[in-house]
Amino acid sequence: MSDLLAQLNPQQVAAVTLPPQHALILAGAGSGKTRVLTTRIAWLISTGQASPHAVLAVTFTNKAAKEMLTRLSAMLPLQFGAARGLWVGTFHGLCNRMLRLHHREAALPAAFPILDMADQLSAIKRLLKNLGVDDEKFPPRELAYFINAHKEQGIRAAQAEGYDDYTQRRIELYAEYEAQCQREGVADFAELLLRCYELLSRNEPLRRHYQARFCHILVDEFQDTNALQYRWLKLLAGVDVPAPGASLFAVGDDDQSIYAFRGAEVGNMRAFEREFRVENVIRLEQNYRSFGNILDAANALIQHNQARLGKNLWTDAGAGEPIRVFAGFSDLDEAHYVVDEARALIREGTPPRQIALLYRSNAQSRVLEHQLFTAGVPYRVHGGLRFFDRQEVKHALAYLRLIVNPDDDTAFVRVVNFPARGIGSRSFEALQGAAHRANSSLYNAAAGLPGKAGVAVGNFIRLIEALRAETQGVSLPEVIEHLIERSGLRAHYLGEKEGRERLENLDELVSAATRFLQEEDDTLVNPAEGDALSAFLAHASLEAGEHQAGEGQDAVQLMTVHAAKGLEFDAVFITGLEQGLFPHENSELERDGLEEERRLMYVAITRARQRLYLTHAQTRLLHGQTRYCLPSRFIEELPEALLQPVGHAAAPATYGNPYASGASAGRQESAGGAERAAPEAPGGFRIGQNVHHAKFGAGVIVSAEGHGADARVQVNFGKQGMKWLALAYAKLTAV
Numbered sequence: 001m002s003d004l005l006a007q008l009n010p011q012q013v014a015a016v017t018l019p020p021q022h023a024l025i026l027a028g029a030g031s032g033k034t035r036v037l038t039t040r041i042a043w044l045i046s047t048g049q050a051s052p053h054a055v056l057a058v059t060f061t062n063k064a065a066k067e068m069l070t071r072l073s074a075m076l077p078l079q080f081g082a083a084r085g086l087w088v089g090t091f092h093g094l095c096n097r098m099l100r101l102h103h104r105e106a107a108l109p110a111a112f113p114i115l116d117m118a119d120q121l122s123a124i125k126r127l128l129k130n131l132g133v134d135d136e137k138f139p140p141r142e143l144a145y146f147i148n149a150h151k152e153q154g155i156r157a158a159q160a161e162g163y164d165d166y167t168q169r170r171i172e173l174y175a176e177y178e179a180q181c182q183r184e185g186v187a188d189f190a191e192l193l194l195r196c197y198e199l200l201s202r203n204e205p206l207r208r209h210y211q212a213r214f215c216h217i218l219v220d221e222f223q224d225t226n227a228l229q230y231r232w233l234k235l236l237a238g239v240d241v242p243a244p245g246a247s248l249f250a251v252g253d254d255d256q257s258i259y260a261f262r263g264a265e266v267g268n269m270r271a272f273e274r275e276f277r278v279e280n281v282i283r284l285e286q287n288y289r290s291f292g293n294i295l296d297a298a299n300a301l302i303q304h305n306q307a308r309l310g311k312n313l314w315t316d317a318g319a320g321e322p323i324r325v326f327a328g329f330s331d332l333d334e335a336h337y338v339v340d341e342a343r344a345l346i347r348e349g350t351p352p353r354q355i356a357l358l359y360r361s362n363a364q365s366r367v368l369e370h371q372l373f374t375a376g377v378p379y380r381v382h383g384g385l386r387f388f389d390r391q392e393v394k395h396a397l398a399y400l401r402l403i404v405n406p407d408d409d410t411a412f413v414r415v416v417n418f419p420a421r422g423i424g425s426r427s428f429e430a431l432q433g434a435a436h437r438a439n440s441s442l443y444n445a446a447a448g449l450p451g452k453a454g455v456a457v458g459n460f461i462r463l464i465e466a467l468r469a470e471t472q473g474v475s476l477p478e479v480i481e482h483l484i485e486r487s488g489l490r491a492h493y494l495g496e497k498e499g500r501e502r503l504e505n506l507d508e509l510v511s512a513a514t515r516f517l518q519e520e521d522d523t524l525v526n527p528a529e530g531d532a533l534s535a536f537l538a539h540a541s542l543e544a545g546e547h548q549a550g551e552g553q554d555a556v557q558l559m560t561v562h563a564a565k566g567l568e569f570d571a572v573f574i575t576g577l578e579q580g581l582f583p584h585e586n587s588e589l590e591r592d593g594l595e596e597e598r599r600l601m602y603v604a605i606t607r608a609r610q611r612l613y614l615t616h617a618q619t620r621l622l623h624g625q626t627r628y629c630l631p632s633r634f635i636e637e638l639p640e641a642l643l644q645p646v647g648h649a650a651a652p653a654t655y656g657n658p659y660a661s662g663a664s665a666g667r668q669e670s671a672g673g674a675e676r677a678a679p680e681a682p683g684g685f686r687i688g689q690n691v692h693h694a695k696f697g698a699g700v701i702v703s704a705e706g707h708g709a710d711a712r713v714q715v716n717f718g719k720q721g722m723k724w725l726a727l728a729y730a731k732l733t734a735v
């Protein structure tokens with residue numbers, strides 16, 4: 001046990017060994033919050049103060065939960081069964097687990113499927129169609145947002161209020177959607193939390209059971225909990241209904257609150273202190289992650305925010321290297337530089353997985369990916385299209401879902417005619433009509449369907465029945481393998497031109513199931529909690545794209561800044577640091593928005609251990625348009641002494657005034673209109689400059705990359721089209 005504490009500083013030890021009371025650890029990035037939380041669990045268990053059974057720990061991602069379990073297994077002596085019995089997971093994961101255990105009390109079928117975002121959208125589209133509602137007037141995406149936002153506030157349709165006709169109508173649709181989900185026995189993400197919350201608040205014996213069981217509730221990244229999550233914690237910790245023993249240990253950093261756009265409330269930290277009468281607020285100020293320059297930059301940046309609880313970080317690691325700033329002519333040029341540097345780092349011995357390329361929006365990854373691919377550098381994109389979101393994988397999962405729950409209309413619609421089995425839209429409409437009239441699921445309505453439609457749909461039903469019968473008592477990976485054959489998916493993709501990769505993904509699904517069973521076995525879930533099949537389906541819906549096929553390979557990591565929260569890397573590149581991109585243009589109008597972007601930048605900077613690169617480009621092709629960009633104001637907010645410009649000197653690295661005044665840039669302008677930014681192209685040319693070429697005639701420079709002998713410019717020659725020209729060869733003259 002003393003081993004556990006030996007490596008911690010006095011404040012950390014104090015936090016780990018606090019008596020069981022509500023406590024808040026308020027501390028900056030890299031100060032060891034997550035480490036303290038994990039160590040506290042190990043300490044509670046190994047000193048006999050708590051059994052693993054009595055611990056509930058909430059992490060922000062599934063990946064973090066797994067890491068925590070792995071660490072705990074290493075910290076705890078074997079007699080504690082390698083952390084068995086512990087409940088560690090995300091809010092969604094834990095609620096899902098509770099709902100499955102008590103599905104009857106929660107009015108859900110035993111194997112209720114979880115609708116992910118895409119499923120939810122298609123369920124809403126189906127609803128609107130059935131009700132004959134114009135989806136131009138009520139766009140499904142907006143409706144989904146409306147519904148989820150209400151659920152996240154804990155508001156059911158019956159309690160929702162609307163003061164105008166349009167909102168009233170949306171509330172009615174919300175109610176219809178609730179009814180449809182209930183009929184089909186499915187739950188969307190937000191429903192998991194709300195349903196679990198309602199279950200606990202309604203069912204007193206159950207609530208008392210869990211309140212008595214979980215004496216220790218520990219929450220990481222507390223600053224990002226939303227209103228309903230906070231209420232859920234309050235229920236479990238028995239704050240409204242006093243329950244002896246339950247103590248909540250929350251760790252967080254107000255400066256890293258980055259989910260306000262999804263309803264997270266930093267205010268929960270203050271509410272927590274007040275409502276739980278927290279007497280122990282511990283601050284950790286020593287940072288163990290980053291070198292001084294990186295930390296100074298983070299501290300300087302965040303000081304521009306007004307709304308802070310206030311704290312500072314220091315390190316005794318020394319200043320380290322300066323922060324490198326690179327200005328690219330174009331996004332391509334930026335990507336070139338980033339990939340070249342990453343390769344150099346790898347050559348010098350940095351493991352690829354210790355290099356992270358971060359960006360503000362997913363769309364920015366494409367050009368980086370392209371460069372990495374061309375250079376033959378292994379890379380992994382996190383949070384892109386999740387493995388479980390790929391078309392072929394979703395098809396296979398839909399068959400699985402129908403085996404488990406035939407009333408799952410979303411799954412039914414997805415595969416009733418995939419692979420094609422002659423069920424045309426007319427047959428399908430007849431079926432939908434019948435289901436609507438009988439108020440039943442599509443599957444049930446299929447039996448009574450007459451004519452040709454009846455035959456075709458009947459065959460499909462028989463296929464599902466057969467699959468169900470044939471997979472009784474068969475292991476999960478074998479079930480999947482069998483259905484891939486039997487459903488015709490394999491044959492279908494074999495015949496498709498680009499089907500090979502899809503088949504590989506289907507095979508990977510079988511492996512994923514095998515791995516899933518192993519992991520379940522290794523960690524925590526006890527088999528009584530439901531059959532493997534529905535547990536796997538839940539896993540597929542909840543898994544937030546944190547792992548991908550080929551996970552074992554050492555690769556450079558690409559992700560959004562949001563996805564990087566809580567992680568650390570030896571070298572970090574923050575790319576696309578341009579006004580309008582980061583800070584994002586939507587945020588510029590309000591102070592709160594800008595402050596949230598700044599916290600996001602703070603998160604990004606503090607991911608780096610040894611080396612930090614800030615990169616931006618003067619032009620960027622995004623969503624099909626060339627943008628002329630100014631460097632992000634966040635670069636200017638950093639002390640110049642910490643920065644070192646790198647790369648081509650030709651780029652005017654003026655981290656000066658234009659953006660300090662809050663000017664919004666990154667606008668889409670015509671080439672000729674980009675007067676203020678006037679980014680420079682190599683060879684004395686400017687972007688936006690009129691030029692003449694002997695063969696193509698008059699043109700305008702729209703983009704540039706490379707330098708010296710490699711410098712190239714892209715010129716719009718009007719009718720002659722766009723051309724990339726090497727300046728060393730093309731005889732361009734300025735006009």
Ligand SMILES: Nc1ncnc2c1ncn2[C@@H]1O[C@H](COP(=O)(O)OP(=O)(O)OP(=O)(O)O)[C@@H](O)[C@H]1O
Nearest residue numbers: 007008009028029030031032033034035288289566
């Ligand atoms: N006392 C210590 N001695 C040595 N290393 C430490 C100590 N405390 C924490 N660390 C290391 O510092 C790094 C950051 O710790 P950790 O991830 O727990 O910080 P955090 O506060 O959770 O950061 P974030 O806010 O980014 O989530 C980790 O590599 C951790 O192992």
Ligand SMILES: [Mg+2]
Nearest residue numbers: 033034035566
């Ligand atoms: Mg952490």
